[in-house]
Amino acid sequence: MTIDELRWFLTLAETEHVTEAAARLRIAQPTLSRALLRLERQVGARLFDRDRHRLRLNDYGRIFRRHAQRALDELDAAQGRIATLLAPPRETLGLAFVHSLGSWLVPRLLGAYAQDSPGARFTLHQDSAGAVLELLRDGTAEAAITSPRPSDPQLGWLPLRDERLGLAVPADHRLADRDTVRLDELTDERLIIMRPALGLRQITCQLFHRAGVTPDVVSECAEVSTINGLVAAGLGVAVVPAGDGGPPPARVRLVPIADQDAYRTIGLAWHQGRPGSTAGRRFREFAARYARGAEPV
Structure with missing residues (x-):
């Protein structure tokens, strides 16, 4: 037949x-x-x-x-x-992501997607958590990789993975050789923190609030790389993402935080009230499969 x-x-x-x-x-x-x-x-x-x-x-x-x-x-x-x-589709997808994910998760995810959908094209926008959500709202980007989860009910959310947070300290700091550290041990430490508009700032403040600690903030920055540089110079300590588990910068030690809630959930966001493109739908479907196979960092 x-x-x-x-x-x-x-x-x-x-x-x-x-x-x-x-x-x-x-x-x-x-x-x-x-x-x-x-x-x-x-x-x-x-x-x-x-x-x-x-x-x-x-x-x-x-x-x-x-x-x-x-x-x-x-x-x-x-x-x-x-x-x-x-003959792979030639649609270009506008993808926004927060700064701290640009050195590991975004390249890893897009590299895997390129194997699944050869010929996929992206216009990439790297910015703060608040800014990438605005890019979704105004239609500049169709998808965003960010953290924490947006509170806007118009934005859809697909969790991709949990990323542990650590305490970045100078190499000669009293905590540098510790296996773990608790947040309530940092009451006398000088803290370097992200600026208020950034997602990691929100997460860090919530962690300290739950730990009952009011940190002594000495500096605010917009980039994790700048924070690490200030830590290396001995100007304070900072709560930073563990990233892909690679070694920290020179003269910096990353001490795991023992508090069980010391992590951030990274996810894919999109605007639910706007018709999506074929490229956007295909990317979300791939991201869901990717998330099911991803191990927490």
């Missing part, structure tokens, strides 16, 4: 009339009748009961119809996948 014959059978099963089915398929009625007889011989059973000029799908035919439809659905999916590989 051929793919065309399976499609002809499904049309015939729908109309239960050879003339009508042949007209819909734009083939000659004798051609369709001969194809049905060949199909029934191959199956080994009559698929229709004949009633003068009409057909009635019987029990065998109903069973065959279910399986034929599944087979064609799978073949259509395979052809679509092959077509995507041969």
Whole structure:
């Protein structure tokens, strides 16, 4: 049996009339009748009961119809996948992300996506957490990788992974050789922190509040790299993301924070009230699969 014959059978099963089915398929009625007889011989059973000029799908035919439809659905999916590989869509997706994810998670995610969807194109926007959400709202970006979860109910949210936070201290600091540190041990420390508009600032303040600590903030920055530089110079300590687990910068030690809530959830956000593109939908579907296979950092 051929793919065309399976499609002809499904049309015939729908109309239960050879003339009508042949007209819909734009083939000659004798051609369709001969194809049905060949199909029934191959199956080994009559698929229709004949009633003068009409057909009635019987029990065998109903069973065959279910399986034929599944087979064609799978073949259509395979052809679509092959077509995507041969001629990948050229839509460009606007993707925004917070600064601290640009050195590891975003390249890792986009690299994996390029393997899944060759030819995918992106316009990338790197900014603070508040700014990337504004890019979603005004339509400049269709998706954003950020933390923490946006409070705006118009923004959809897909958690990607949890990232542990650590305490960055100078290499000669009293805590530098510790295996872990608790936030309530930092009451006398000078803290370097992100600026108020940044997502990591919100998370850090919530951590200290839950730990019952009012930190002595000596400096506010917009970049994790700047914070690490100030820590290395001995100007204070800072709560920073662990990133991909690589070594900290020179003259800085990253001490794991023992508090159980010392992590941030990184996720993908999008505007639910705006029609999305095919590229955006495909990227969200891939990100969901990626998230299921990701291990917490």
